[in-house]
Amino acid sequence: MNKDILICGVGGQGTVLASKLIAAAAMNCGNTVHSAETIGMAQRGGSVTSHVRIGSNAFSPLIPKGSADILLAFEPAEAVRNLSYLKKDGTVLVNSNPVKPTTESLNDTGYDGTEMLAYLKEKCCHLMIIDAEKICAPFGSARYFNVAILGAAAGSGRLGLSSDALMQEIEARVPAKFVETNKKAFLAGIAYADSQYNNGTQL
Amino acid sequence: MKKEYVMGNGAIALGALSAGVNVVSGYPGTPSSEIIETIQKYPHDGLHLEWSVNEKAAMEVAASAAYAGARTLVTMKQVGLNVASDPVMSLAYIGVKGGMVIVSADDPGPISSQTEQDTRMFAEFCRIPVFDPCSPEEAYQMIQDAFVYSEKYKTPVLFRPTTRICHAYASIDLAVDFTCEPEQFYTPHPYEGFVKDSKKWVIFPRLSYANHAMIEKRNPEIGRDFSDYDMNVITGNSKKAVFTSGVSYAYVKEYLKDYEDIRLCKIATPYPFPETFVLKALEGVEEALCIEELSPYIENALLRTIGANRLPVKVYGKLTGHVSPSGENSADSAAEILAGFLGTAARESGIDLSDMPALPMRPPVLCAGCPHRASFYAVKKAMQELPDKNSYFCGDIGCYTLGNAMPLDMVDTCLCMGAGITMAQGFHWTDPDGVCFAFVGDSTFFASGMTGVVNAICNEADMILCVLDNSTTAMTGHQPHPGTGRNMMGNAVDKVSIVKVLEGMGVKKIEVVDPLDLASAVRTVKECAALPGVKAILFQSPCIAISKPAEKMKISGKCIQCKKCIREIGCPALIIVDGKVTIDKGLCTGCGLCSSICPTAAIVPDEGGARHE
Numbered sequence: 001m002n003k004d005i006l007i008c009g010v011g012g013q014g015t016v017l018a019s020k021l022i023a024a025a026a027m028n029c030g031n032t033v034h035s036a037e038t039i040g041m042a043q044r045g046g047s048v049t050s051h052v053r054i055g056s057n058a059f060s061p062l063i064p065k066g067s068a069d070i071l072l073a074f075e076p077a078e079a080v081r082n083l084s085y086l087k088k089d090g091t092v093l094v095n096s097n098p099v100k101p102t103t104e105s106l107n108d109t110g111y112d113g114t115e116m117l118a119y120l121k122e123k124c125c126h127l128m129i130i131d132a133e134k135i136c137a138p139f140g141s142a143r144y145f146n147v148a149i150l151g152a153a154a155g156s157g158r159l160g161l162s163s164d165a166l167m168q169e170i171e172a173r174v175p176a177k178f179v180e181t182n183k184k185a186f187l188a189g190i191a192y193a194d195s196q197y198n199n200g201t202q203l
Numbered sequence: 204m205k206k207e208y209v210m211g212n213g214a215i216a217l218g219a220l221s222a223g224v225n226v227v228s229g230y231p232g233t234p235s236s237e238i239i240e241t242i243q244k245y246p247h248d249g250l251h252l253e254w255s256v257n258e259k260a261a262m263e264v265a266a267s268a269a270y271a272g273a274r275t276l277v278t279m280k281q282v283g284l285n286v287a288s289d290p291v292m293s294l295a296y297i298g299v300k301g302g303m304v305i306v307s308a309d310d311p312g313p314i315s316s317q318t319e320q321d322t323r324m325f326a327e328f329c330r331i332p333v334f335d336p337c338s339p340e341e342a343y344q345m346i347q348d349a350f351v352y353s354e355k356y357k358t359p360v361l362f363r364p365t366t367r368i369c370h371a372y373a374s375i376d377l378a379v380d381f382t383c384e385p386e387q388f389y390t391p392h393p394y395e396g397f398v399k400d401s402k403k404w405v406i407f408p409r410l411s412y413a414n415h416a417m418i419e420k421r422n423p424e425i426g427r428d429f430s431d432y433d434m435n436v437i438t439g440n441s442k443k444a445v446f447t448s449g450v451s452y453a454y455v456k457e458y459l460k461d462y463e464d465i466r467l468c469k470i471a472t473p474y475p476f477p478e479t480f481v482l483k484a485l486e487g488v489e490e491a492l493c494i495e496e497l498s499p500y501i502e503n504a505l506l507r508t509i510g511a512n513r514l515p516v517k518v519y520g521k522l523t524g525h526v527s528p529s530g531e532n533s534a535d536s537a538a539e540i541l542a543g544f545l546g547t548a549a550r551e552s553g554i555d556l557s558d559m560p561a562l563p564m565r566p567p568v569l570c571a572g573c574p575h576r577a578s579f580y581a582v583k584k585a586m587q588e589l590p591d592k593n594s595y596f597c598g599d600i601g602c603y604t605l606g607n608a609m610p611l612d613m614v615d616t617c618l619c620m621g622a623g624i625t626m627a628q629g630f631h632w633t634d635p636d637g638v639c640f641a642f643v644g645d646s647t648f649f650a651s652g653m654t655g656v657v658n659a660i661c662n663e664a665d666m667i668l669c670v671l672d673n674s675t676t677a678m679t680g681h682q683p684h685p686g687t688g689r690n691m692m693g694n695a696v697d698k699v700s701i702v703k704v705l706e707g708m709g710v711k712k713i714e715v716v717d718p719l720d721l722a723s724a725v726r727t728v729k730e731c732a733a734l735p736g737v738k739a740i741l742f743q744s745p746c747i748a749i750s751k752p753a754e755k756m757k758i759s760g761k762c763i764q765c766k767k768c769i770r771e772i773g774c775p776a777l778i779i780v781d782g783k784v785t786i787d788k789g790l791c792t793g794c795g796l797c798s799s800i801c802p803t804a805a806i807v808p809d810e811g812g813a814r815h816e
């Protein structure tokens with residue numbers, strides 16, 4: 001399999017765990033995997049990305065522009081910020097809940113993500129909007145957002161990785177006391193993706 | 204054989220362990236910090252591991268261990284090599300017995316550094332070999348080779364990965380399984396021990412003269428040896444050739460994978476330049492393009508080689524404006540340059556985004572509840588209450604550089620590690636009536652701040668030293684330092700007390716305050732501002748990333764929506780929801796700074812609220 005997956009979001013949203021789970025699942029299915037992550041100061045409330053490159057045909061640690069198969073975005077503006085990496089017929093899986101910039105309360109720009117989602121709808125031929133807040137409502141904490149979004153991505157069928165393979169990595173890599181809720185959030189994400197298809201979403 | 208999925212820095216660490224490295228020292232600095240952290244995580248019984256107080260110390264610890272025949276590894280970021288340049292320049296003349304590899308991680312971009320300096324130039328400047336890996340996989344093998352070359356030529360060698368190599372992940376084939384017995388995983392390299400010989404180990408002008416001559420004779424030999432090194436690779440055969448090194452090779456390859464007949468030359472050992480190898484790569488070539496980052500190092504060496512051999516080859520690169528002279532390369536920039544040079548197809552473009560809406564900016568800010576915010580705010584308040592005094596705020600390298608952001612705006616200068624303390628003195632000499640502050644972190648104080656304080660005392664400068672003591676090296680990932688009371692060998696050790704150090708130097712006014720106790724912090728700053736000489740204030744409060752948060756705060760009904768809290772301190776947990784000031788429960792650590800400035804005492808502990816998870 002050759003697949004370039006770009007995961008993006010805001011520092012603190014848990015994109016790193018999502019990328020680790022995807023990379024590990026792909027590896028355990030026998031693929032060569034490379035990845036690269038934002039490290040350092042930007043992790044604090046800044047824009048962060050993880051580039052996961054599956055397959056032996058990847059050389060650059062970062063995905064070249066215009067060639068990602070999948071953009072898995074944890075935040076609408078971050079999806080738009082990284083859209084230049086997506087190939088023309090690539091898939092965008094985006095969480096609809098905006099994260100206001102930390103400086104927002106100082107200079108109010110009114111950012112709420114709607115303009116970004118509208119732009120994505122206009123530009124992307126394969127788009128699934130994920131409402132992670134809704135998926136995670138039963139679990140009562142935003143700390144499961146990442147796994148819920150990952151579940152929805154798995155449920156979309158676009159990752160090229162089976163839900164079982166990802167589930168195994170959740171069991172192996174998430175701290176024991178959070179495994180159960182993470183598994184539930186992951187399954188809720190899959191169910192959410194299914195309901196989107198049933199509602200007529202076509203990827 | 205066992206596959207491990209590791210970061211480039213992890214690959215370097217595992218390679219060094221495979222080489223049986225005996226002593227490892229370094230100073231944290233992005234992008235190099237994870238090398239030492241990785242070594243700590245894997246079996247390494249019998250190895251000495253330390254975060255040294257700074258890069259110069261790290262270099263010297265490793266140097267004498269290498270005199271004794273031990274294999275040593277020193278790690279730092281590129282600007283750290285500036286700090287260590289004094290020992291390394293001389294060490295190049297003295298040489299070593301055991302293999303000594305100095306990792307100096309370059310940072311094209313720069314992504315998290317003050318400069319875009321090039322360690323390859325530094326290697327040539329100090330006349331020692333340098334290795335330049337193009338991937339984590341290659342780094343794992345190359346660092347092992349570096350030890351062998353170092354021992355063969357009895358010289359320290361540089362090893363310079365760049366950020367994209369350090370922080371890229373790949374699966375590495377390890378020679379042994381790390382789940383095996385620890386002794387099988389790591390076997391210390393056997394060494395003889397130090398053999399006294401003052402003619403060899405004591406640097407004197409006469410020895411330097413003799414060794415310099417030896418080095419200039421030896422280096423071309425190393426260049427010839429490198430010409431056979433199997434990480435220097437030529438592929439393809441065409442009249443137009445591409446020369447590249449490091450991560451730029453990966454970018455070039457990303458495009459050239461569809462054009463395998465193009466002559467591609469990867470140079471893994473830029474200095475001493477492998478001239479014989481490069482002449483082979485130039486056979487039949489009419490035009491050569493150099494794609495590299497930072498300095499036009501290979502381009503210049505290539506021009507020298509072509510000139511000396513009177514070859515009819517045109518060279519393009521940074522010097523001709525074909526490659527950007529600064530910043531990092533990418534697969535995209537490489538593809539564009541290559542398509543232009545080769546006359547081949549441009550890479551397929553992505554979606555047209557010319558009508559992209561304006562994106563929210565996300566500049567890095569101090570974390571919610573960060574005690575540095577309170578310290579800066581206390582100084583700011585105090586000086587506002589002394590309006591007829593000019594004040595100077597000299598910053599330093601660490602998280603607290605972020606004190607420059609609005610609304611705090613409390614960093615006037617930032618130059619390099621430890622500079623704030625001495626720069627505050629320069630401002631004093633140009634404005635003797637001004638109040639000159641130096642803000643320095645605890646780790647930076649030990650690394651390079653202490654001499655600056657002595658300088659102020661003996662030269663009679665007036666200044667206020669503000670040590671922002673959060674008990675860790677926060678910016679680079681919470682490494683221990685001399686004040687934390689633990690070290691990399693896992694031992695509890697005596698803490699070095701900053702107060703006692705300052706007392707010992709003769710600082711007469713030393714105050715320790717809790718920055719979160721705003722009123723007394725402000726009072727202390729004002730008191731110090733009125734006194735002559737060197738004053739020190741230790742703002743002590745642990746980094747929120749390593750401490751248990753207090754009860755969160757909430758905004759009560761008393762709030763009059765004046766937004767003073769937001770305007771003055773800019774804590775990211777203070778947000779506006781539906782037009783009202785609110786506290787983001789997920790971010791608030793309950794530091795209480797906002798409540799101490801609210802004019803109506805509207806910010807109160809959220810008693811019913813859940814504690815921070």
Ligand code: SF4
Nearest residue numbers: 572774791794795797
């Ligand atoms: S108490 Fe106030 S200043 Fe401190 S973290 Fe919470 S909101 Fe921010």
Ligand code: SF4
Nearest residue numbers: 762763765766768801
């Ligand atoms: S400073 Fe106090 S009164 Fe003013 S907006 Fe903040 S909480 Fe409300």
